[in-house]
Amino acid sequence: MRDLITVVGMNHKTAPVEVREKLSFQETQLPASFKQLSRIKGVKESAILSTCNRVEIYTVFKPGTSNTQDIFNFLSEFHQIPPETFRDCIYELSDLHAIRHIFRVASSLDSMVLGEPQILGQFKNAYGLATENKATGMILNRLFHKAFSVAKRVRTETRIANSAVSISFAAVELAKKIFDHLSDCQVLLIGAGEMCELAAKHFINAGIYEIYITNRTFNRAMALAEDFGGEAVPFKDYIFLLEKVDIILTSTGATEPIITADIVSRAMKKRKNRPMFFIDIAVPRDVEEKVHNLSNVFLYDIDDLKEVVTANQQEREKEAKKAEKIISEEALQFTHWMDNLEVVPTITNLRKHADAIRKEELKKTISKLKNLSEKDKEAIDRLTQAIVNKLLHGPSVMLKQTEKNGAGRSAVEIVQKMFKLDNPDKANILSGKERKS
């Protein structure tokens, strides 16, 4: 029987935000939470991941003691919320399923926006807090580090995070395919609106050179200009800016297009055909459709951008399938590592290891002593076997006894370190040699 990794938690898919916020953990609550968790029967290690989209408790139970109901009760008692109010929101996973789940969370396959990068940071932070509170041990330490490397593998081996999946980010990505350096670009923001301002913020973060803001209500433009560190321009003057600015974000309440192909074509002459990129977020649209037909001018409206985003999402979903494969593979490997931590396999490994050394040394010596008869060789062989058996008797008995006392894991750890059994590759090499000889 081996230790059991379990996950008890809820995420944006299983629980509404009203429930998630009630069950979330503040950083200051963590020391007390870990203390309570450690008192639960059988719990050896624990960690808590609490973000706005999920609350999850990872635990390692001693063999045969696992009882996720206790973790569930802990959640209810700690937050003083009646269990029936959130019972249906909770998922409980153990062993291979739990490991896979943890890897999926770290790799952002379980996120609301597939492949979004923040979760790995939050995940690392959760691990840091758990180690600070000394709540993790050998298994969770290894599990978290493995999860980091799995997330990295997913990121490099699949294109899951390679495409923009929000409208404003897609607009920035697109601008980068028209202009070489956004740091040389000037942006004009016409009108206001949540989406438009969000896009403007994305462009500012991307490091544009300057942003101008215009609005029918000049005060509104002034306020936004202050927010963005840009320059406010009176609404009647913005047309003159068109020969200067490269990217235009529009979102006015106008019922007719305010920017016509004529206006743009005149501006293009003055700017010697330097490219322009119009992003029209308004409905009804602010920019005449014909503008897109002018050379070196590109016009994308809200639907065009939505289409880009949908295509990118599909791409991510395709890549997610590849990622699932990587994760299943790694999770399985992790259970193998855990199996190897057990007492019986450790004894077997120890014997194999010793026997491999014995055989190798025996071969060396016998090849040097050329005058030995077959009988002599057999005697030496028996001698070495006897030495190995007697030497290993002590550790083997010790391991078996500690298993009964419940301290098997720490003994296994010591023995593995002592004989360098914790490196499975090396063990394989030795057993390979053994087979050959």
Next chain:
Amino acid sequence: MYFYLIIFSIGFYFLSMVSSFIYLSKPKPAYVKWISGLLTAGFVTHTITMILRFYQSGHFPITNLHESLSFFAWGLALFLLIIHYRYGISVLFSFATPIVVLFISLSLSVPTGLFPLAPILKSIWLPIHVTLAFLGDAIFALTFCISIMYLIQEHHIKGKKIGKTTKLLPSLTLLDQLNYRLLTIGFPLLTLGIITGSIWAEYAWGSYWSWDPKETWSLITWLVYAALLHQRLTVGWRGKKAAWVAIIGFGMILFTFLGVNLLLSGLHSYGRWS
């Protein structure tokens, strides 16, 4: 020896081309090292073959069709590597290495032997003229590739088809600026190539300009690029239009280079096979 070295260099170029195609379907940064490494290997081998040829023949190895095709491929590989280290546009390899492979392979499809040099070709102006002209041609081959990349990228952005291709290709502005920069290098080379050619013609034929087909077509090519440069500088031609003219210009170069040799006859025609 010479022949084997050329085969080796073709091999390297070819492998570089194949890896640049693999890069198209799986754009991993690790592949770029393979592409540029193999191209460099091909280039170094190629350089050795030219030095060897120089020693064997005693004159600059650009006197017949085989040598000039090979020199053109060499120049293209050289500029491709320079642009790679300056700008790091990895997809450019996928467009330009096929041209390198094509031209060096073509150079083997024509007689490769050493011919005694016609007395008329023995002048210092010849290597200068041919080197300048072919280096200019190699630059224009690159503007041809970059223009095609521009048109593909533009087609996708205008058509609102954003995906793998747009991600792989660099931004429109970068491609356009690079095209312009190469034009400002290639055009002087071409101009000097024509001027030195006419000086040499004065020595060899006693006349600066005699309207033989190669001269005429060179002049037409020169006019195309001159017009492009002029329009870019004055009215701000750029983007799609400029890309199309660069493509047409390279078509002219190909015709001047190969078409005239193979199809038309004239004073330059002793360069036909030999």
